[in-house]
Amino acid sequence: MSDAQPSPNAALLGQPGSRQRLQTPALVLDLDALEANLATMAAWAEGNGLALRPHAKSHKSPDIARRQLAAGAAGVCCASLREAEVMAAAGIPGLLITTALAPDKAARVAALAAGGADLACTVDHPELLAAYGAAAEAAGTRLKVVVDLDVGLGRTGTPSADDAVTLARQAAAHDSLAYCGVQAYMGHLQHIAQVADRDELLAEPTDKVEAMVEALREANLAPGTVTGGGTGTHRLDAARGALNEMQCGSYVFMDVDYDAVAQPDGARPYTNALFVQTSVVNVNHPGYAVTDAGLKSFATDGPLPVIARGAPDGASYRYMGDEHGAVVFAGQDERLALGDRVECVVPHCDPNVNLFDHYHVIRGDALVEIWPVAARGNP
Amino acid sequence: MSDAQPSPNAALLGQPGSRQRLQTPALVLDLDALEANLATMAAWAEGNGLALRPHAKSHKSPDIARRQLAAGAAGVCCASLREAEVMAAAGIPGLLITTALAPDKAARVAALAAGGADLACTVDHPELLAAYGAAAEAAGTRLKVVVDLDVGLGRTGTPSADDAVTLARQAAAHDSLAYCGVQAYMGHLQHIAQVADRDELLAEPTDKVEAMVEALREANLAPGTVTGGGTGTHRLDAARGALNEMQCGSYVFMDVDYDAVAQPDGARPYTNALFVQTSVVNVNHPGYAVTDAGLKSFATDGPLPVIARGAPDGASYRYMGDEHGAVVFAGQDERLALGDRVECVVPHCDPNVNLFDHYHVIRGDALVEIWPVAARGNP
Numbered sequence: 001m002s003d004a005q006p007s008p009n010a011a012l013l014g015q016p017g018s019r020q021r022l023q024t025p026a027l028v029l030d031l032d033a034l035e036a037n038l039a040t041m042a043a044w045a046e047g048n049g050l051a052l053r054p055h056a057k058s059h060k061s062p063d064i065a066r067r068q069l070a071a072g073a074a075g076v077c078c079a080s081l082r083e084a085e086v087m088a089a090a091g092i093p094g095l096l097i098t099t100a101l102a103p104d105k106a107a108r109v110a111a112l113a114a115g116g117a118d119l120a121c122t123v124d125h126p127e128l129l130a131a132y133g134a135a136a137e138a139a140g141t142r143l144k145v146v147v148d149l150d151v152g153l154g155r156t157g158t159p160s161a162d163d164a165v166t167l168a169r170q171a172a173a174h175d176s177l178a179y180c181g182v183q184a185y186m187g188h189l190q191h192i193a194q195v196a197d198r199d200e201l202l203a204e205p206t207d208k209v210e211a212m213v214e215a216l217r218e219a220n221l222a223p224g225t226v227t228g229g230g231t232g233t234h235r236l237d238a239a240r241g242a243l244n245e246m247q248c249g250s251y252v253f254m255d256v257d258y259d260a261v262a263q264p265d266g267a268r269p270y271t272n273a274l275f276v277q278t279s280v281v282n283v284n285h286p287g288y289a290v291t292d293a294g295l296k297s298f299a300t301d302g303p304l305p306v307i308a309r310g311a312p313d314g315a316s317y318r319y320m321g322d323e324h325g326a327v328v329f330a331g332q333d334e335r336l337a338l339g340d341r342v343e344c345v346v347p348h349c350d351p352n353v354n355l356f357d358h359y360h361v362i363r364g365d366a367l368v369e370i371w372p373v374a375a376r377g378n379p
Numbered sequence: 380m381s382d383a384q385p386s387p388n389a390a391l392l393g394q395p396g397s398r399q400r401l402q403t404p405a406l407v408l409d410l411d412a413l414e415a416n417l418a419t420m421a422a423w424a425e426g427n428g429l430a431l432r433p434h435a436k437s438h439k440s441p442d443i444a445r446r447q448l449a450a451g452a453a454g455v456c457c458a459s460l461r462e463a464e465v466m467a468a469a470g471i472p473g474l475l476i477t478t479a480l481a482p483d484k485a486a487r488v489a490a491l492a493a494g495g496a497d498l499a500c501t502v503d504h505p506e507l508l509a510a511y512g513a514a515a516e517a518a519g520t521r522l523k524v525v526v527d528l529d530v531g532l533g534r535t536g537t538p539s540a541d542d543a544v545t546l547a548r549q550a551a552a553h554d555s556l557a558y559c560g561v562q563a564y565m566g567h568l569q570h571i572a573q574v575a576d577r578d579e580l581l582a583e584p585t586d587k588v589e590a591m592v593e594a595l596r597e598a599n600l601a602p603g604t605v606t607g608g609g610t611g612t613h614r615l616d617a618a619r620g621a622l623n624e625m626q627c628g629s630y631v632f633m634d635v636d637y638d639a640v641a642q643p644d645g646a647r648p649y650t651n652a653l654f655v656q657t658s659v660v661n662v663n664h665p666g667y668a669v670t671d672a673g674l675k676s677f678a679t680d681g682p683l684p685v686i687a688r689g690a691p692d693g694a695s696y697r698y699m700g701d702e703h704g705a706v707v708f709a710g711q712d713e714r715l716a717l718g719d720r721v722e723c724v725v726p727h728c729d730p731n732v733n734l735f736d737h738y739h740v741i742r743g744d745a746l747v748e749i750w751p752v753a754a755r756g757n758p
Contacts, residue, residue, distance in 0.1 A: 026757065102659070104402070292459075339481050355733070378734070
């Protein structure tokens, strides 16, 4: 596991004010904000009669998965086999591997099930289904199977209702497989900024889900579970009613990407819980201070980090290489001192978490726990 | 250490053809190419009468550092304290921490030296120098100090000759510090594509180095070591003659970024040694195949990955999320099969290595060793 390398901040646990004294760059998780996000989503799902299987790809942490289960989740989704292996080893039930894997990984998946893990895998091609069936048979186990529907993302899944019916029929007929539902993830719509635009774009893929589910029903293969949705669309998905299980992930932390995505009625139900803390290491230039968090500490696929605390109002953040960033001041006479701490909202939580080995869990101004990012890495 | 989580590919070690059967996404290191790059740089440095202290930030691997030392390197540079701690634990001598650290890390640095590590740190501010001096004194050790000169990068270092003299004088006068040279890294010039442009831009910072070294000499603080340079400028730096030690890092692997940087006389002395291997996981779409390597497997701060093998000529690579990429075909009827392996040159080697826990070391078509990326991660 990734916690084999201890955090150099362990000696600070429990000390008042330790939030401002972390060895940096450090991933900081605000426990009050996390708990509020978990409670809000759990109450929303329950209030709407929807199952919730949050996506562990956002946090890669059995510690957070346990809290999601305690709040009523049906299990957690996993985006990679490694995530599923780590969650299974930690005893997390209700695992769903949400993506097609290379067929030669089927033996590792079957080994998880044979070892007692409660998990389902997704299929979108007869070859992959055959590989899972053969691996499950060889391992003397039975694998739960979800048929993945491609309703517009163009990534994994099958775009054809006929193929979905064929896959479901093959899964239902296989002695070592158990057909248990369908998945339809509309990842391409999660980050549409405006609610009305996002809702309009949801119409067509939702119709496709409904048509494919109807085709399955007519073939006597009505899915028990219709799983999908994300932090961007979940409230709109609920109103449309095609899904009965939600896979939202990023709501636990939020990030700069999702801060730009409006929720219906102007609500801001989720709050920033995840930050990178960095220290000032050079003050030799007017106009900016150099910090110790750069390309190695932030996911660089999206927007820039946004400063949350520790810098003068109006300051912005930019990268200065693998190990360095800059706090660029808005005012000419502003400055920071060597060693000052600055915290930034992460740009895109899932790949940002993957860069770190530990969550430094904060309550108020104190470091109260250190959790491993146990499921980071490949393959 | 990061090797606490074993690679799922360990069972393939030594098997012919195992290169094509790795569980993916996997970082693949071609040992023939690595050895050729190490030998070429070592011979070049020796032939030019220059010391070579290659930058371990590119590989984060004691296994590669040992090979650099065996080829004649004076030691290795480290970009972070964590890199220095891992290299020291592996017994690598001649460590130089090339960047200013937050002053409250001085105790960890002093602990390394007190524990027997052979290392030097860089300073660019009196407060940092004082912190190192106090920490070394408290730990009962003596820390080697290099004064970092900012000759145009604007990141760390001191831009003023007077300040450089002051820092060198303070270091030389401190009982627990040993002044041993200066550093001048021109990171902003490494990736200028054309040789003539790069060489022209080198003139001014090289003049600054020479002027600052002259100021130190006049103050009876002539630096023994003048260290700097990189894969992009080293041959031009040698011709200009201001540096006597080279810090090149990326030459061990090369990457898409550096493939675009011409070397003098049109030479291509270094060859691509580092790849990400990915598997095809979805073939349900005409025109492209979906793979299992996305934002979590490639550094996204620079250009896109370039396909090196396993796909039809002319195919290109694009990202489809954290866990997915696409091989986009140039021809309409081209395709790949589920499970096919594709290898891509990494876009930017340093942060790309940081995403993985293991090098899968290849000789020809066989996996021959697995090396941990022992110094990845933070802080």
